[in-house]
Amino acid sequence: MSDETRLTELRQKFGRQPAAPDETTGAEPTPREAQPRFRGLESGHRACQGCGEALAARLVMECAGPDVMVANATGCLEVFTTAWPESAWRVPWAHSLFENAAAVASGMEAAMKARGRNTKVLAFGGDGGTYDIGFQALSGMLERYHNVLYVCYDNEAYMNTGIQRSSSTPHAATTTTSPAGRERMGKRHLKKDLLSIIAAHHIPYAASASVAFPQDLQRKVRYAMGIDGPTFLVVHSPCPLGWRHESRLTINVARRAVECGLFPLVELERGSLTNVMPIRDQRPVTDYLQLQGRFAHLFGDDPRAQQKRDHLQALADYNVQVYGLTGAGPDPADTGGAAAVGRSGVAAGRR
Amino acid sequence: MTVLTRGAYGLPGTSLAYKTGNWRSTERPVHVHAKAPCHAACPAGEDQQAWFAKLQEGRAEEAWQVLVAANPLPGVTGRVCPHPCQNACNRKTMDGALAIHNVERWLGDEAIAQGWTHPVAEPAPDAPVVAIVGAGPAGLSAAYHALRHGLRAALYETAPEAGGLLRSAIPRTRLPRHLLDAEIGRLLSLPGIEITYRARLGRDVSVEELASDHAAVCLAPGCQQGRAWDVAGALPSDHHEGLALLREFMDHGQFPPASRIVVHGGGNTAVDLCRLMKRSGVQQVTLITASGLPGPQTAPDDVLNVVPRELDEALEEGIEIVPHATVNRLIMRGSKVIGAEVASLRKERGADGRTRRVTFEGTERVIDVDMVIPCIGELVDPEGLEPLVDRGYLRPGDTWGRLQDNLYALGDARGDRGTVAEAVGDGRRAAEAIAARLAGAEPEADDRGELTAEGLNPVYYEGAPRSTAPKLAVQQRGFDTEIEGDIGRAAALAEAQRCLSCGNCLACDNCWTFCPDNAVIKTVELATDGSHYLFDLDYCKGCGLCADECPTGYIQMQPERGP
Numbered sequence: 001m002s003d004e005t006r007l008t009e010l011r012q013k014f015g016r017q018p019a020a021p022d023e024t025t026g027a028e029p030t031p032r033e034a035q036p037r038f039r040g041l042e043s044g045h046r047a048c049q050g051c052g053e054a055l056a057a058r059l060v061m062e063c064a065g066p067d068v069m070v071a072n073a074t075g076c077l078e079v080f081t082t083a084w085p086e087s088a089w090r091v092p093w094a095h096s097l098f099e100n101a102a103a104v105a106s107g108m109e110a111a112m113k114a115r116g117r118n119t120k121v122l123a124f125g126g127d128g129g130t131y132d133i134g135f136q137a138l139s140g141m142l143e144r145y146h147n148v149l150y151v152c153y154d155n156e157a158y159m160n161t162g163i164q165r166s167s168s169t170p171h172a173a174t175t176t177t178s179p180a181g182r183e184r185m186g187k188r189h190l191k192k193d194l195l196s197i198i199a200a201h202h203i204p205y206a207a208s209a210s211v212a213f214p215q216d217l218q219r220k221v222r223y224a225m226g227i228d229g230p231t232f233l234v235v236h237s238p239c240p241l242g243w244r245h246e247s248r249l250t251i252n253v254a255r256r257a258v259e260c261g262l263f264p265l266v267e268l269e270r271g272s273l274t275n276v277m278p279i280r281d282q283r284p285v286t287d288y289l290q291l292q293g294r295f296a297h298l299f300g301d302d303p304r305a306q307q308k309r310d311h312l313q314a315l316a317d318y319n320v321q322v323y324g325l326t327g328a329g330p331d332p333a334d335t336g337g338a339a340a341v342g343r344s345g346v347a348a349g350r351r
Numbered sequence: 352m353t354v355l356t357r358g359a360y361g362l363p364g365t366s367l368a369y370k371t372g373n374w375r376s377t378e379r380p381v382h383v384h385a386k387a388p389c390h391a392a393c394p395a396g397e398d399q400q401a402w403f404a405k406l407q408e409g410r411a412e413e414a415w416q417v418l419v420a421a422n423p424l425p426g427v428t429g430r431v432c433p434h435p436c437q438n439a440c441n442r443k444t445m446d447g448a449l450a451i452h453n454v455e456r457w458l459g460d461e462a463i464a465q466g467w468t469h470p471v472a473e474p475a476p477d478a479p480v481v482a483i484v485g486a487g488p489a490g491l492s493a494a495y496h497a498l499r500h501g502l503r504a505a506l507y508e509t510a511p512e513a514g515g516l517l518r519s520a521i522p523r524t525r526l527p528r529h530l531l532d533a534e535i536g537r538l539l540s541l542p543g544i545e546i547t548y549r550a551r552l553g554r555d556v557s558v559e560e561l562a563s564d565h566a567a568v569c570l571a572p573g574c575q576q577g578r579a580w581d582v583a584g585a586l587p588s589d590h591h592e593g594l595a596l597l598r599e600f601m602d603h604g605q606f607p608p609a610s611r612i613v614v615h616g617g618g619n620t621a622v623d624l625c626r627l628m629k630r631s632g633v634q635q636v637t638l639i640t641a642s643g644l645p646g647p648q649t650a651p652d653d654v655l656n657v658v659p660r661e662l663d664e665a666l667e668e669g670i671e672i673v674p675h676a677t678v679n680r681l682i683m684r685g686s687k688v689i690g691a692e693v694a695s696l697r698k699e700r701g702a703d704g705r706t707r708r709v710t711f712e713g714t715e716r717v718i719d720v721d722m723v724i725p726c727i728g729e730l731v732d733p734e735g736l737e738p739l740v741d742r743g744y745l746r747p748g749d750t751w752g753r754l755q756d757n758l759y760a761l762g763d764a765r766g767d768r769g770t771v772a773e774a775v776g777d778g779r780r781a782a783e784a785i786a787a788r789l790a791g792a793e794p795e796a797d798d799r800g801e802l803t804a805e806g807l808n809p810v811y812y813e814g815a816p817r818s819t820a821p822k823l824a825v826q827q828r829g830f831d832t833e834i835e836g837d838i839g840r841a842a843a844l845a846e847a848q849r850c851l852s853c854g855n856c857l858a859c860d861n862c863w864t865f866c867p868d869n870a871v872i873k874t875v876e877l878a879t880d881g882s883h884y885l886f887d888l889d890y891c892k893g894c895g896l897c898a899d900e901c902p903t904g905y906i907q908m909q910p911e912r913g914p
Contacts (some may be wrong), residue, residue: 031885036876043890044366049374050894055867086368087361094721214864240894248895248908251865255810330814340813341859341902342848343407344879 006085007164016066041063045088046080050247052237052254053153056211057124060151062237063218064225065091070122071108073101073129076160076239077153099133101125102141113147120149120225127168128156130234131192142201149224149231153309155239156191163242167192171315172308173294175242180297185308190315198232199268206232207267212255213338216265216277236263244293256288260341261316261337264323278327280336282320285313371868375893378908380862382882385802385854385904389436389451393517394773395422395492396780399436399451400855404880406454406847412467413848415458419469422775423495423538424488426463426530429456430835431521431619432772433658441804441853443852447817453838454846460837463533471498473542478503479566479789481782484552487515488771489571489762491538492778498543500786506539506546506563507556513539513546515573516763517771519598522623524834525661553735558758567757567785570736570745571778574729574763577745580615582678588686594724597624604830609722611635613691615678616726617642618769623656623672624726634904637671637718641696641708644674653698656769667825677708679715681723690717731764742766751784751794752777759784806904811861815849818842852903856882862897862906871897 032039040061047054057077069092072078078095079086097105100273105123112119123141125134130152137346141148157175158164165178170191174180178187198206204227209217217235224231238254240247257263258277262285265277289295298305298312320326327334387400397418405414407898418425429452440448461467481497484489486508494504512518513535517526539546550556561568577592591607597620600606612633614621617640629636643649645659655662655674663774666672682690695714698706730743739745739754744766752759761777762768768777780794787794821836828834838846858878862871870891875883882905890914 031874032874034888035873039364040368041869042364043887044369044371046369046371047867049892050896051867055865058867058869059864066896081366082361083366083369085361086365087363088366090363211865244368246895248899250867250894250896251900336810337813339810341811341857341861342813342876343404343852344858 015269022161037062038065040091042088042090046083048241048349050240050250052211052239052250053155056153056235056237059214059217060221062123063221068122069108070124071096071101071105073125073134074098075126075129077124077126079160094202098129100137101134102138102150106141106144106146109146109148123148123150125152126165127152128158129170130285131194132166135277142203147228147229152234153237154234155237155242157242159239159242171314172298174297185297185304196233199271202271204229204231205269208234208265210236210258210263212251212258216338245291249291253291256283259283260285260288261320262288264319265327266323276323276325277338278331278334279325280327280330280334285316362771370889371892373888375891375911377911378893378895379888379891379905379911380886380897381667382905383907387853388439388441388801391801392435394437394770395775396426397421400665400850400852402851403847403850406844407850408879411458415462415467416470418458421779423492424534424775425455426459426534427517427526428772429459430526433770438552441807441851442849444804445809446814449849450818450846453820454843457838457843465506469541471541474498474501474503480505481567481569481785482561483569483571484545485571485573486513487571487573487774488517489774489778491535492775493569493571493761493781494544495538496779496782498541500782501785504544506610507550508546508548509551511548519601520594520620521625523831524828527833536874539637548713562757565757566789569759569761569781570764571761572731572764575732576730578728578730580725580727582681585681585683587683589690593722593724594623594729596737598725600627606631609633611719611720612722612724613637613639613678613718614724614726615639617655618726619657621726622665624724626665626668628671629668637673639673639676639678639693641677642674644672677710678723679710682717688720688723691720691723692717750780752781753784772832802904807851808900808902809901812851818846854904856880856905857903859902861900861902865896865900868892
């Protein structure tokens with residue numbers, strides 16, 4: 001099949017994007033077309049069952065779009081959304097190299113500026129493309145003060161290439177390059193405190209979010225979208241395959257990471273801490289660890305297991321203390337209140 | 352002209368051509384409207400979850416209409432029911448069960464105050480007529496539900512007023528008469544219900560006559576005859592049986608004089624009698640019961656069958672309760688009783704698997720009394736029902752109350768009932784069975800599963816303390832003023848917000864928000880209930896996330912059908 005035939009076929013099947021919001025095709029919209037939200041990332045993508053990253057990207061697109069364009073670093077997100085000749089994206093989207101999403105986004109932003117457009121540019125990368133490989137490009141983009149929102153989907157290892165450790169992999173997690181065994185109990189080093197490094201660039205806004213708290217995540221995206229200048233968001237996105245938990249547990253795992261203190265949800269403006277999501281009842285880290293196969297060795301007979309669990313608990317307690325995550329009683333904005341739902345979604349913290 | 356190179360270009364949204372639904376291998380999400388435990392436990396068949404959902408939206412009248420679709424007497428049951436719904440409420444595992452009975456009562460009272468009317472149409476003039484003997488809660492409910500099924504109802508009541516036991520045996524401190532009159536009056540004024548007072552079975556009407564003149568006959572005569580009680584053959588000359596004493600008091604406002612009494616029995620009648628007599632000046636009131644007091648040590652089927660709050664109030668008022676005991680012997684001086692010999696007793700399972708009451712030798716003690724009142728239950732008065740009564744009751748063979756083809760037994764007369772709510776439920780089921788039979792069909796039981804607390808996701812519910820109703824202090828309790836007060840509109844609506852909506856959609860959007868594959872489609876932008884979400888199985892990969900994150904258990908993963 002030639003490219004032209006295939007393209008024509010796809011055009012006939014899906015039509016063309018309306019050129020303007022008031023342009024209609026005349027046909028009755030299908031229920032999918034009539035969704036009361038912007039569908040920036042459509043179905044049919046090849047993410048694994050229960051993928052936290054697919055969910056996070058969709059949540060970001062929902063409130064960032066439609067007037068955006070995306071530079072996407074190599075990684076799971078790029079691979080599973082764009083199996084040629086199909087694309088799950090419904091916004092202009094460019095695939096960059098693994099290491100230069102921020103640089104490509106800088107160029108796109110400069111081009112938009114040159115053409116007198118305010119289309120916001122987003123840069124997407126995984127933790128490998130952000131914490132490690134693309135770090136210098138990211139630092140440069142922040143330093144040059146481009147009007148770009150950089151979103152890092154943090155699933156704490158190189159999942160696309162087969163679960164290799166990254167500098168974001170938490171301490172003691174097993175990966176294919178930090179296997180737990182006789183010599184070591186998983187990764188020897190600590191998770192890099194990227195947010196502090198980003199904040200040290202003195203940018204207007206840097207924050208962490210989690211797929212378990214979608215309203216909080218979307219509020220942060222909207223806030224960042226309104227800022228003219230570099231902004232950064234790191235989204236904790238569980239990977240059922242790499243973290244070895246059941247696909248149905250993605251949200252539960254992400255929630256527990258926040259509730260135990262290992263993944264604090266914080267906001268920094270110009271390098272200063274401006275907001276945190278308080279933890280209503282801090283969970284022991286074991287509640288979080290025991291759901292995941294990557295920490296299974298911490299629950300065996302090995303005498304080092306207890307020490308590692310205590311170490312992770314100490315790291316969580318450190319976060320709670322440093323960021324002041326202990327709330328003063330129940331609060332609609334804390335981990336308990338932010339999750340609350342009610343009939344038709346009207347509860348504290350709901351949209 | 353666009354030059355396409357391999358991998359350079361893909362049109363927006365075209366991944367829709369790739370149906371990831373074929374990745375599902377074992378399970379798919381489905382919407383399952385399981386019974387909420389309150390609904391499953393309700394003997395009257397109310398769906399509390401459904402009417403709480405209306406209240407959550409602030410629609411009190413609609414909530415009341417949903418409520419009265421099952422139970423036409425919510426003001427009554429809200430006051431007198433031992434509320435098995437509340438005991439079953441899944442919220443009890445979190446921060447306390449909902450105060451369901453208080454809200455039900457508030458809705459019932461609000462309906463009276465606002466003059467809300469039953470949404471029941473008048474049946475056709477030639478509609479089949481159901482004859483109903485007895486206008487107590489079972490009979491009234493049967494008449495009302497007959498109407499809802501398009502039938503007419505003809506009630507026959509011995510007394511000059513309707514209400515049965517509600518009027519004759521429940522103290523005003525629990526059930527004010529003006530409320531009872533209002534609810535019964537509203538029901539009896541519905542077009543299609545005829546009632547004949549002072550019509551005694553066996554004297555004025557007979558079952559055979561009724562059966563030949565009507566489409567069906569419902570027998571709801573209640574239990575009017577005290578069970579024979581004597582202790583080793585001795586009966587004092589001034590012997591009084593509990594229910595008769597209570598009825599007499601309700602009519603005349605007086606008890607025979609006594610200063611120390613023992614009441615023997617273990618139901619609401621016994622406790623009501625104890626409390627009224629204590630208030631009327633009896634110094635020492637002791638309740639001897641074969642059952643146990645509620646507590647972790649007591650098996651559920653061994654607990655005293657009394658409305659829990661009534662039991663608490665009785666203890667507050669200084670009623671002494673001796674659980675797991677029986678009256679062995681009366682100590683007489685001439686024909687007057689001066690003491691009761693009490694012994695410990697337990698219901699024990701014998702070798703044949705049947706439960707027996709075993710009295711333990713050596714536990715006998717004597718209580719000084721001047722009156723012993725048995726409250727050990729009543730039997731059906733057999734007058735006019737002779738061939739149907741079997742060992743004291745009518746004993747129908749099934750839950751619909753069928754005795755014979757067109758003959759149904761409801762309420763206390765069945766022998767396996769004991770609450771107003773059960774009687775109301777019997778009336779509803781009998782009417783349903785009659786309507787089905789007239790249509791040439793079988794009535795269908797609702798055999799949906801029940802949603803237990805494990806099926807909920809508790810993280811999505813914000814904690815909220817339970818509302819409480821005001822209560823009269825012990826010194827202020829008399830014979831007329833109601834002891835438990837009204838919860839009030841604000842508290843009732845706040846309490847409704849605590850409902851977890853077990854097994855039914857809350858429209859909270861969690862599934863729609865959390866699906867990583869966009870496979871949950873919303874068909875209505877704003878909704879408050881029901882399922883307006885669709886699963887797009889073309890794209891659903893079967894991860895099970897929606898089912899896990901559904902707060903109410905409305906989404907469940909079920910095996911894929913077929914190969």
